[in-house]
Amino acid sequence: MAPRTRNNPLALAVLALLWERPMHPYEMSMTLRERRKDESVRLNFGSLYSVVDSLVKHGLIEAASTEREGNRPTRTVYRLTDAGATEAVDWLSDLLRTPVKEFPQFEAALSFLPLLGPDDVARLLRMRIAALQLNVTTVDTAREQARAQGLPSVFVLEADYDSALLHAELDFVVGLEASITDGTLEGVAMWRELHARASGSASGRLEPEELAEALAPYFTPEGAAPPTA
Amino acid sequence: MAPRTRNNPLALAVLALLWERPMHPYEMSMTLRERRKDESVRLNFGSLYSVVDSLVKHGLIEAASTEREGNRPTRTVYRLTDAGATEAVDWLSDLLRTPVKEFPQFEAALSFLPLLGPDDVARLLRMRIAALQLNVTTVDTAREQARAQGLPSVFVLEADYDSALLHAELDFVVGLEASITDGTLEGVAMWRELHARASGSASGRLEPEELAEALAPYFTPEGAAPPTA
DNA sequence: TCCCGAATGCTCGAACCAGAGTATATCTCG
DNA sequence: CGAGATATACTCTGGTTCGAGCATTCGGGA
Structure with missing residues (x-):
């Protein structure tokens, strides 16, 4: 078998x-x-x-x-x-x-963020923040309701965990959005410039070469040699 | 198509x-x-x-x-x-x-926690804590290494996110383990008693009836009527 | 009385995924 | 200089998962 x-x-x-x-x-x-x-x-x-x-x-x-x-x-x-x-x-x-490695889709999205421009990303993240806040209140009222029914916490730990992760994500996204908007995120200037040039181009989209060139210093074919200063 | x-x-x-x-x-x-x-x-x-x-x-x-x-x-x-x-x-x-609902396996495990006894759970959680701490240091050193290579943060946001979630989980698990061990978790007394009786039984395992009876007040067939005090 | 829609309870096919297996080429190290 | 380890580049197979679809029954209103 x-x-x-x-x-x-x-x-x-x-x-x-x-x-x-x-x-x-x-x-x-x-x-x-x-x-x-x-x-x-x-x-x-x-x-x-x-x-x-x-x-x-x-x-x-x-x-x-x-x-x-x-x-x-x-x-x-x-x-x-x-x-x-x-x-x-x-x-x-x-x-x-034993913790098992999970692959949240948002993490995947973060990996490929530079495909979009900083302003678009910031706008999308603000929408995410609103959605997350809604989820937080939903989960928290559900928890309160369970408590009101007299259900002891031992039986609803999963909701507590969910809530903890939600809050952590919310904090992260809020911080990220802020750091993009106010320009304190490291590399945001380069990122912005990349897309500024792109939006002038025919497609309005980031051109392949631009991205490849931007990445090249960090990921050389020989394997991640640091860019010499 | x-x-x-x-x-x-x-x-x-x-x-x-x-x-x-x-x-x-x-x-x-x-x-x-x-x-x-x-x-x-x-x-x-x-x-x-x-x-x-x-x-x-x-x-x-x-x-x-x-x-x-x-x-x-x-x-x-x-x-x-x-x-x-x-x-x-x-x-x-x-x-x-748009946040998508994920189903972390640990959350599933938390849902069915009462199958195990509180002492066993606490012991397992302590092992999880050790493993998580190791993961935290791994992720954080990887991040530092990336920074040392001069890779701007924009390109490694996924690691930051990962780290944020890891910390949140670690905090949650530490808190949970403590509240089980010191008995401040609501319902832990009932939970402990349930398993104390079970360990005296032939199988050493929680008997089906015990669990069903413990849950019954909260999940009646008619649908979650609160136990009248 | 008769029809609508919800609830009950499962079936089916197509897509999807994991991971072992295959086969060659090159590198390494005594 | 030969043998094993590692890298290259897929291919195959069998299980898993999804979600729509199907067939029945029941309750309630026109």
Whole structure:
């Protein structure tokens, strides 16, 4: 048997839910929604069913019964196996112990920022700031609501984490926007000049050569020799 | 033609690289490595070649020539099309303007934390803290090195962002570990009791019923009625 | 009574991705 | 000077993921 790769955390969610009681897939998805776990784990129907199949194939869960209510499609109810319980604990422990490298899309965007001009970037970042502020209030009111319901913090730590990351991103973006706008970001002058020339050109876009030349001193073919002063 | 989905940021990286000059796929991957962009964009060979194919199919890049050196496999050199340049700018703008929901694995883990006992969790978090501290120093020395090479900050913003997120996570985890250990986290008493009973049981693991009962007051079938005091 | 829309519960295909595998060329080091 | 390590440059395969689509049932209003 293929030695299971732990790629989709939705599988962990399934194991965790079945820990409580046997369920059929649709019920799992509804339960995850009800508990807002779909904010922390990517949930979509197609993936859910294939994840369940894969868990069955690896003996971590098993069909407990198939039932039907009225004339609806039959539902298969699954239960956790011993191997599944062990796997849940192991996997969860691993995730807590060892940070995994993530690739946020915004980070990718930052990598290629110089393609756009500084003024455009600053404008876009201001829009991002507004959106982030909205997200912050959304998350924070959701947290308050959970507290008001008497749900102890232990059960909503994921929201706290989310909030912490959101605030960190917001701070970063605010600082970045400011440093571009007021020109204190190192290299912004060169960046601006590059695009000033470009906007005079036919396309209005940065010309390939310009960018290549600007980068050349730092990334020579021989490998990042520092530009001699 | 299928209206291209913007899922893999590696495609954006390809567009950005070809903006500078035509390249063949292997050269792209090496350039990304050299510039450390593989820290911000998930790069692997298999994906690179399929991403390139897909971009060709959608007319965003095109084969410029095929060449061979000595007896090596032939290389196809690609160049950016006008449509590709537009797409790069649009996509990049979108990524900067609009935050996209990410699903960090650690957040998923936090969602299912109560499966483990508080002492185990605290121990695992202490290991995570050590690992995160190591990552922080790694990222920060890399940044300093880049600065020492004279590379202006505009070209390494992604590292700054990474560092900001890392610090935020570190702070969060340190706080969480402390609040579990000293018992100030709300609900930790109940959590501890749950597992104290479990460890006396045959399996040494939390019994399904225990967890279900603990959760029941907050997530009733009718939908999250607050437990009446 | 009958139709609309929401909820229930799953199926399917196409795209996507990861990473091992392949094959040659060059470099290195005793 | 030969053998292994490293670099070059893909190719293949099989699993994963997405999201639209399908089929049924139920409740509620005209």
